[in-house]
Amino acid sequence: MKKIDVLGIPVVDTTKSEFIDHIVDEMQITEKPICIVTANPEIIMLAKENTNYEKCLLESNYVVADGIGVVIGSKMLGTPLKERIPGYELVHDFLRTAKAGHNRFFFYGGKPGIAKQAAEKANLLYPHIKIVGVADGYGGDGNGDEVAKKAAALNPDFIFVATGAPKQEEWIAEHRNQFSNAVMMGVGGSLDVLSGNVDRAPEIFIKLNLEWFHRLITQPTRFKRMLKIPQFLFEVRKSKK
Ligand code: UDP
Numbered sequence: 074m075k076k077i078d079v080l081g082i083p084v085v086d087t088t089k090s091e092f093i094d095h096i097v098d099e100m101q102i103t104e105k106p107i108c109i110v111t112a113n114p115e116i117i118m119l120a121k122e123n124t125n126y127e128k129c130l131l132e133s134n135y136v137v138a139d140g141i142g143v144v145i146g147s148k149m150l151g152t153p154l155k156e157r158i159p160g161y162e163l164v165h166d167f168l169r170t171a172k173a174g175h176n177r178f179f180f181y182g183g184k185p186g187i188a189k190q191a192a193e194k195a196n197l198l199y200p201h202i203k204i205v206g207v208a209d210g211y212g213g214d215g216n217g218d219e220v221a222k223k224a225a226a227l228n229p230d231f232i233f234v235a236t237g238a239p240k241q242e243e244w245i246a247e248h249r250n251q252f253s254n255a256v257m258m259g260v261g262g263s264l265d266v267l268s269g270n271v272d273r274a275p276e277i278f279i280k281l282n283l284e285w286f287h288r289l290i291t292q293p294t295r296f297k298r299m300l301k302i303p304q305f306l307f308e309v310r311k312s313k314k
Contacts, residue, residue, distance in 0.1 A: 074135070077152045079143060080308055081127070082117050084136050086147075089158045092137065093166050096256060100175055100230070106249045108133040109258040111160030113140025114305035115298055116238045121308065126239045129246035137163070139261075141282040142302045146309040157282070161263045161273060167231055167256065168199045175230045176202045181220055181244075182210035182235030183264040190268035205229050210236040221248035231256045235264040 074095060076083035085092065099107060110116065110133045120127035130136055137158040138144050147154040168178070178195070180188040188207035196204060205227040208214035215223065221244070224232060232255050234241040241259035249257060265271040273279075274287035289299055 076136075077147050077150075077154055079146050079150065080117050080121060080305075080312060082112065082120060082130055082136055084112065084138050084143060084147065084154060085158075086152075086154050087158075088155050089162065089166070092135075092158055093163070093170060096135075096167075097170055097172075097175075100254065100256065104254050106252045106254060107135070107256045108245050108249055109163070109256065110136040110242055111139035111158070111163065111259060111261065112136050112143055114142035114146070115140075115301040116242075117143065117146075118301045118305050118308070119239055123239070126243065129239070129242040132246060133242070140302075141285065142305055146306060149306070149309050150313055159284075160258065160260045161266055163258065164233055164260055164263045164267065165198075167258075168195055168202055171199070171202050171231065173201070177205045177228065177230045178202055179205055179224045179227060179229035179232045180207045180235070180264055181224065181232060182208075182237075182241065182260075183262075183268070184211060185209040185213045187264050187268050187270060188235070190270070191264040194267055194269060210240075217244050217247070221251055225251040228253075229255050231258070233258055233260045233263065235260045235262065237261060 075086045077086045110130050120130050138154050139160045141157050144154050144157050180192050188209055192204040192207050208220045214220060234244055245257045266273050274284045278284050278287040289295060
């Protein structure tokens with residue numbers, strides 16, 4: 074799969090539907106975990122500041138452009154990515170396309186009760202899937218090592234890790250070897266949205282690539298974090314030869 078370098082991070086250049094088909098096919102043949110990072114500018118900037126975290130990204134199998142800022146950055150570099158691939162949409166797409174024999178899901182992250190609520194919602198929306206286990210992201214179901222042990226024993230095909238960056242990518246990198254061939258994906262606040270506790274931006278914001286703006290006005294405490302977006306674009310501009 075073609076990858077485009079954005080500040081030293083190889084981001085897959087594909088459409089969302091091609092990406093899903095590719096992962097579903099790969100799951101049939103691989104015996105290793107498939108680790109997916111859903112990157113936004115904040116994640117890429119974090120990698121620039123922390124080499125251990127950057128290593129987690131470089132050792133993952135696929136980094137997709139979850140944030141529109143990453144797509145804009147790729148355009149500024151003269152190597153435009155085909156499209157944005159939002160992690161939240163991948164969550165639904167994997168739930169929808171999971172086939173018998175590859176339909177065991179584990180949800181990890183969010184405040185106590187969120188992963189369970191998200192699992193109930195997922196079961197309603199996609200009755201063909203099996204949620205084999207859930208764990209909250211604040212230690213209520215054990216620390217990271219304990220959750221990994223518990224999850225691995227349940228033999229999931231998909232693990233959605235919603236403990237936020239950098240924790241989720243670090244957890245995946247540290248524990249991936251305990252899983253045989255699961256898709257392991259960091260999904261940020263997706264379980265909050267799936268569970269119905271946080272609203273995703275209205276369609277018009279998504280269409281206009283203003284999902285980040287909706288998050289900013291609905292969760293103004295994110296302001297400081299979002300300053301990473303202009304910083305990221307500045308770094309991209311600087312890196313352009
Ligand atoms: N979270 C968690 N454990 C922690 C810190 C955060 O489970 O120690 C969860 C938090 O409850 C939220 C998610 O991680 O559901 C992070 O969401 P955020 O909005 O920061 O991620 P984004 O969608 O921006 O990647």
